[in-house]
Amino acid sequence: MADDTEANRERGIFIMIYLDYAAHTPVCDEVLKSFEEAARDFTGNPNSPHTPGVMAKKRLEEATENIAKILSAKKEEIIYTSGASESNNLAIKGIAKSYQRYGKHIITSFLEHASVTGPVAALKNEGYEVDFVNINKDGSVDLEHLKELLRDDTILVSIACVDSEIGAIQPIDKIYELVKTKPHCFFHVDATQAVGKIPVSFQNMDLMTLSGHKIYGITGIGVLLKKEQIMLEPLIHGGLSTTSFRSGTPALALCVSLESALAYTTGHLEEFYDKVREKNLLLRRALEKNKNIVINTPEDGSPFILNLSLKGVNTNALQAALDEKGICVATKSACCAVNTVSKPVYAMTKDKKLSLATLRISLSHMTTAEEIERFLDVFLEAIKG
Known part of the structure; x- marks a missing residue:
């Protein structure tokens, strides 16, 4: 230089x-090409019943099936969002509103991204009770402290798989085991800094967040994975989409670009x-x-x-x-x-x-x-x- x-x-x-790749990654050529082709070749709204709409819906379903396969999930468990911030907000607020009859206690940590601590703080202002689990000197969650914090009225534990500042990798399977000792408690994992970088399994999670622009994809597309039986109060209401949990016209080209970004990084x-x-x-x-x-x-x-x-x-x-x-x-x-x-x-x-x-x-x-x-x-x- x-x-x-x-x-x-x-x-x-x-x-x-x-x-500064943890903040944003450049879009790779394969992803851009997939976005361009989908935006150019599919003119219909995937929700429209005419031929262009049916063709667009078919391509969207194909992309969704491929994304689900890569993430070891079911296609019915995929909720497309605008990115990790929306996914985290939907997971946290959605669980809180849907399961408040069982309790209003939430556990998280000080390792979390602002899009986790932000909605948690907003819920606290609405009367929810929030506890922060201790962090060990090696950056891992203190499992004994988590065990002490868990209560019968705990409805959500939100812990990142890899936090965005120090990069500590959490014992997700062990945390899940503890969470599942409580009858109505769900485990949300922000995997934005993990997917496409280290092996990630959705098996021992209830909800999982990821974003395209962290894995050489395009800004504006993310996913919230949600186990089928779990209910969420939507953040966005207003019409037919790929799921009842998030309204809005499906962004086919963005979804296809995410499919390409996941294939590129996990491959x-x-x-x-x-x-x-x-x-x-x-x-x-x-x-x-x-x-x-x-x-x-x-x-x-x-x-x-x-x-x-x-x-x-x-x-x-x-x-x-x-x-x-x-x-x-x-x-x-x-x-x-x-x-x-x-x-x-x-x-x-x-x-x-x-x-x-x-x-x-x-x-x-x-x-x-x-x-x-x-x-x-x-x-x-x-x-x-």
């Missing part, structure tokens, strides 16, 4: 090292994982030598995320300085407010200073060794002063 970064920007030849799961883990280890081994850097992501966490705390460093200023050099990283989740503590890091470390000075590096199979080396050169030089 040339040193005259600003001049390069102006000439339109700015070279960028993108290390290369081991290959992409190995490439990312290699780059993650390069970063870890270089950064752990610096006594002023604390690596928050556990060794057995997702290799796609590496979270750091930097002692005595203003990470917002550092992020801006790196951006000037063409290196894109995050301080926290893209949906978090600036100049606030990282709740996941604080939940794990109980250290306010460390949780105020975090940096998140998130990787892709497209990340090269040269990009890692360049990042390390610029980053380590920047934190010297």
Whole structure:
């Protein structure tokens, strides 16, 4: 990368090292092609009874069946949404409204995305009771504490499979076992940072969230998986769609693009994982030598995320300085407010200073060794002063 970064920007030849894939991934060519073909070739509304509508519905059903197969689910369990935020809101508010006759107690954690903690906070204002389960030093949910928190009137436990800031992978099967000891309690898993990156099974979940733009798909399409027997109060009312739980004209081209994105990422799961883990280890081994850097992501966490705390460093200023050099990283989740503590890091470390000075590096199979080396050169030089 040339040193005259600003001049390069102006000439339109700015070279960028993108290390914020947990926030957003670029759309792959296969996905774009599938979207374009579906948008061009199917002119009818899938809900219309005429021939173009029937053809569109047939293609939509095909995409839904393929998505269900990839996710080890039934096609009847798929609810298309606009993305993970809507899916999380629908899962949490939908369960709360549909099962409040059995109780109004909800359990979640401080590792969750704002689209989980937001609706939970809104429900608390409506009279629901919310508990936050403790987080162990390795970033995992404290199962003993969860067991203590569970009550007969608990109707929902919402825990991410992989959280978006520190990348801790949760023991989903063990959490599910605990949840199912209560008669009317459901387990919602935000798998947005897991699907297409690590093996994920819908078997030991009641509801599961994912989003297309995290797996080289298009922004604006997501899915909420919901076991067939579960009821949800819809967020959006107003007419026939692919399901009674979410109204709106089916976005066929977006659904087809999601089918393509899932096929692309899950079809290369081991290959992409190995490439990312290699780059993650390069970063870890270089950064752990610096006594002023604390690596928050556990060794057995997702290799796609590496979270750091930097002692005595203003990470917002550092992020801006790196951006000037063409290196894109995050301080926290893209949906978090600036100049606030990282709740996941604080939940794990109980250290306010460390949780105020975090940096998140998130990787892709497209990340090269040269990009890692360049990042390390610029980053380590920047934190010297």
